[in-house]
Amino acid sequence: MNKRRVVIGVLGTELDRRGKRANRMKKWRPTVGLCMQEDMPVDRLELLHQPTDINLVSAVQQDIQQVSPKTTVNTHAIAINDPWDFEEVYAAFLDFATHYPFDTGHEEYLVHITTGTHVAQICWFLLTEARYLPASLLQTSPAKRQGDEPVSPAGTCSTIDLDLSRYTKLTSRFQHEQQESVSFLKSGIETRNADFNRTIDQIERVALRSSAPVLLTGPTGAGKSFLARRIYQLRQARHLVKGQFVAVNCATLRGDNAMSALFGHVKGAFTGALQARSGLLREADGGVLFLDEIAELGLDEQAMLLKAIEEKTFFPFGSDKEVHSDFQLIAGTHRNMHEWVAQGHFREDLFARINMWTFRLPGLAERREDIAPNIRYELERYARDHQAQIRFDKEALTRYQNFACSAGAQWRGNFRELGSSIARMATLAEQGRITESLVDEEIARLQANWNPSAHSAPPLPVDISQLDVFDQRQLETVIEVCRRSATLSQAGRELFAVSRQKKANPNDADRLRKYLARFGLNWDDVK
Template sequence: MLSKRTVAIGFIGTTLDRVGKGANRWNHWRPSVGLCQQPDLLIDRLELIHGIDARDVSLAERVAEDIRKVSPETEVRLHPLSLRNPWDFEEVYGALHDFTTRYTFDSEHENYLVHITTGTHVAQICWFLLTEARYLPARLVQTSPARRRSENEQITGTHTLIDLDLSRYDRIASRFAHKRMEGLAFLKSGIATRNTAFNHSIEQIERVAVRSRAPMLLIGPTGAGKSFLARRIHELKRSRHQIQGRFVEVNCATLRGDGAMSTLFGHIKGAFTGAQNARDGLLRAANGGMLFLDEIGELGLDEQAMLLKAIEEKRFFPMGSDKEVESDFLIIAGTHRDLRGRVAEGLFREDLYARINLWTFNLPGLAGRREDIEPNIDFELERHAREQGRMVRFNLEARRRYLTFACSNEAAWLGNFRELSASITRMATLADSGRIDETEVEEEIQRLRYAWDLDTSRQTHERLPLPDGMGELDLFDQLQLKAVIEVCRQADSLSDAGRKLFGVSRLSKANPNDADRLRKYLARFGIDWKMMTEKPHEQ
């Protein structure tokens, strides 16, 4: 089988290839000529790119003739290339991209090298990017003058081949793997999580965070850690020098009316009653940084429309202004809502949902990650020690008792990790001599049981636990919701509960969907089916 031919591609060196006059040029190292003089590298063809003015054409022809003298086996092809500014990155990259697109590569019969010693620094960077992206099926070759030579030795210099397949470089591959593991640990705050699904999500989030500027959507119940994770993503991107601006956070459930528009987009003086001074707004505050919109499903339709424009065009109008302002920010959105369902109900814009839904990650609540309770207990104790300057630990039996309860199905963890943090903080604060004993644990378990209505000695339920930001329900809504929950607890399935609850009105519908109707009702209160059908355990 015939060996493949070797083809090199590169610029004429307008400085290094031009050295010397007349016969004196043979006393100087010239990279394009030297490339074709390497004793262990036969260049069968050299594609030599040069400028179009007369001086550059003359130089290219002279170099081509010299190569034919020292390496008759090498065919030299000259390629004139017009560049108005060889230091303009966009122009050079575009010109070289066009060159590679037009060039006919025959990888079956030829090996390709890209000579990166000659040309401007911009050209060298562009060669690297095009080769690394595989626009050229090539390796890089770099030439340099020999360090030692005799006075009369003909200068050929040396060469180095650079293969961009990093998988062949074990040390580099190991280093990148180590840095990636550091990124994963950073996103998890050093917590050795044991939940497989969550670990898989964090691995994907880490890859997206360091490779993409696209929006992310974090879905999970209140207290699942959406805000904390968003802040860690921002810090990770800052550590990689991908953004320089600040982290700006807003809970959209707290925004109403003109206040929502003003908070997000700013306003000019006099835009509305009470607007005595101009305000920049949070989108402008996030310029160059990251904006985290928690509970984005609570935004009104007008705010959603303006937000979509701001995300896509990086421009928007402050309230009362006829002049657009600019802000270039990354966005992470969070929600506990089913946004697809809200789109179907006309409560959330489909185009905005499509824009923020490129990368969607589900963060399970604490009840869905019970294997992660123990490492999070240790994390909370360490955080308490940092903040309070006082180390607190469980004694052995107290830790065992608390873990048994916390990991059981009896523990509802309606507030998720936020509630766990509060629980550990309470016990650590009350612990004497830096030790949490069985007494503190039993008292805390009773607090949690009371909060979750698990104490069977209580005969009444004065207030239902509600998601953060919902406020308290009217008595009418409380009683109605309590009745619905009781039916759900007695039903065999969501559909069964729906049929019982809508037994009359469903008869007038051609295609009743009782399960979907009930699901949407519960979602109004931030409640899912699984949460409401778990029956309290007897003491």
């Protein structure tokens, strides 16, 4: 199917005005000339212009109708007070691009940059490069005279590139756009954890520049599913994907159901297959497929998935006819994938294929400085979802935040558990007020969940009765954090969460190792 060709450009107040009466049809005029290209017919022209140029717009429309009757011309009056002001022109073009109903599945877009000021040309380039405009750049120019032959009013056209190295004034604008994208990935939460912020910054750049597989690792509840959907929405807003977001938790797929759910099946492929099924991979064609807990897939499904990623084709269950699907894969897992591969649970070749971009999302206990802004976010989300005004009493908020950020708060369920905690208090709040008593009840509920009375803590591997009370309490806290941490580094990051920010190269594991050695302990003793 041939796509419709759509050209976007601005009216040339000088070049498009050339010639008078019938003589104007002998002159090269960029906007009219681009509609006269025999090898590049234009189906639709989106023409931006100043409101004061309505007479010129009408004349250009009539001339295009004469030379190219099949070209539809849509005009857009956009007021720009100073066409040499970068910020004003960029903002006006960005507003147009943001609200324009692009249909990349049925139309191809070209941005005509010959007309307008140099500022307009640069802004068109910036918006196209950033994919706010899913288009190519087009430049037209007058044809060269050959001998005594008259110059063609159609001129010539070609795709172009621009050197923006000297236009450093817009650097801040680029940074602003990137910050907006990063904020979108974080749902506007002002996170403070430096490692997490660096990770999100990298994910933003990868999301807009690469369609290679992305692997998100980290504990359950760290936000992998949420972030995967935000990556898709960011790419969709920049016209980098036109398909849908399809998600599945691989831990729920077993046996024939796994094959059928992922790759589809033909009628009668197995007992109970009364109708054909397209499968999730085909549903994700042109979009993003999110496979959460990908490490739980069976080895047979892993082999077929590898083929689908590399060749973009696969066989539905029970079929001898290949189908095609071109999707971007985002995968999530809480497993240590290197260990999982070494134990034979996951194919090494598939891991190598999806390990192009791997990002680890830390758990809530590793980002205690981000707990306060996430409390605000969860409370606002509850209020928005339930159309209710909910707030903490000042003393109640202080008490809850102090507890949530303390070493005793384990947050095994991470951000999902924090959200549930806020939702419980908001649900029980009378007249929209979360009081200290509600906070105390919730703290007791969380502590009971984390430390059930049926399980007593194992004895400490050192006789603390021989230590000062100060050292006793400190060591007890350190050992408690170590026992619920997966690694020495993770425990160190939590214990030194504040002081590590002041160090250029913090070595949390080494600091913790030396502290334990003071009491004749090592990591294995504590665990």
